[in-house]
Amino acid sequence: MKRDCDLAVLPPAARVRPRKPLLTPARLGIYAFLLTAALFFLVPLYVMLVTSVKPMAEIRLGNIFALPLAPTFEPWRNAWQAACTGLECEGIRGGFWNSVKITVPSVLLSIAIGAVNGYALSFWRPRGANALFAVLMIGAFVPGQVLLYPLVRALAAAGLYSSLPGIVLVHLVFGMPMMTLLFRNYYAALPQELFMAARIDGGGFWRIFYSLMLPMSAPVMAVAAIMQVTNIWNDFLLGLVFAGSDNLPMTVQLNNIINTTTGERLYNVNMAATLLTSLVPLALYFFSGRWFVRGIASGAVKG
Structure with missing residues (x-):
């Protein structure tokens, strides 16, 4: 009882509450969910991006996650102004x-x-x-x-x-x-x-x-x-x-x-x-x- 009274008269700065641990099971679950959701969207984007700057010789190797050995922006140029959209080949x-x-x-x-x-x-x-x-x-x-x-x-x-x-x-x-x-x-x-x-x-x-x-x-x-x-x-x-x-x-x-x-x-x-x-x-x-x-x-x- 006396201890509670002593804490009550202490200034606010002196009332230090114990800190919660940074990594609780709930936070770990949230971080795992966010990481999974991010990977779900970012992995396809990564594959699309690295594939778009690879020459066809590297794409035929079949390793879609590998970084390009000889990156080229020629596919982007072709997609913009030279790819065929039917009878016309003027790109997108x-x-x-x-x-x-x-x-x-x-x-x-x-x-x-x-x-x-x-x-x-x-x-x-x-x-x-x-x-x-x-x-x-x-x-x-x-x-x-x-x-x-x-x-x-x-x-x-x-x-x-x-x-x-x-x-x-x-x-x-x-x-x-x-x-x-x-x-x-x-x-x-x-x-x-x-x-x-x-x-x-x-x-x-x-x-x-x-x-x-x-x-x-x-x-x-x-x-x-x-x-x-x-x-x-x-x-x-x-x-x-x-x-x-x-x-x-x-x-x-x-x-x-x-x-x-x-x-x-x-x-x-x-x-x-x-x-x-x-x-x-x-x-x-x-x-x-x-x-x-x-x-x-x-x-x-x-x-």
């Missing part, structure tokens, strides 16, 4: 610029319209808002393959099939439900008092949106941009069906390079083309991953 660079032309307007339009929809459904709640939100949510879970034929017929009737505006419109349609859900949940978590104060000050629909909501939307904007860029850039099916031969995205060109074989299959060129196709999503996650985590933590996907 054409598909890269097509993907850029498809991704940029699709991302900007889907985020802009999704932000307005989420703002309207969160604060203004027009007549039928709940029914509209329910329809959008149903659309978010409908498999895209079910809608392919109706969209083909609709775009053909509108004269947009196999065109750049047509594929942008398709990505906008498929991205709208998820973008609306993201922004609606984010705005619904904001204090209603901010909106009411802006209304009392005379702010209208667009004035409140531009002056109040958009400046607070940076976290959810980051999440939406990362999700949309990744989904649209990595898309294969929609680009193959709706883009047309003049606007085929990079993923379709990659498939054509791998499946176009004239004589020996060039595994180094195939790996280089695959890495070139994945560079944009990898760079996006590498440079903006913290924004993605911050957006999720601030409520972008809550609800």
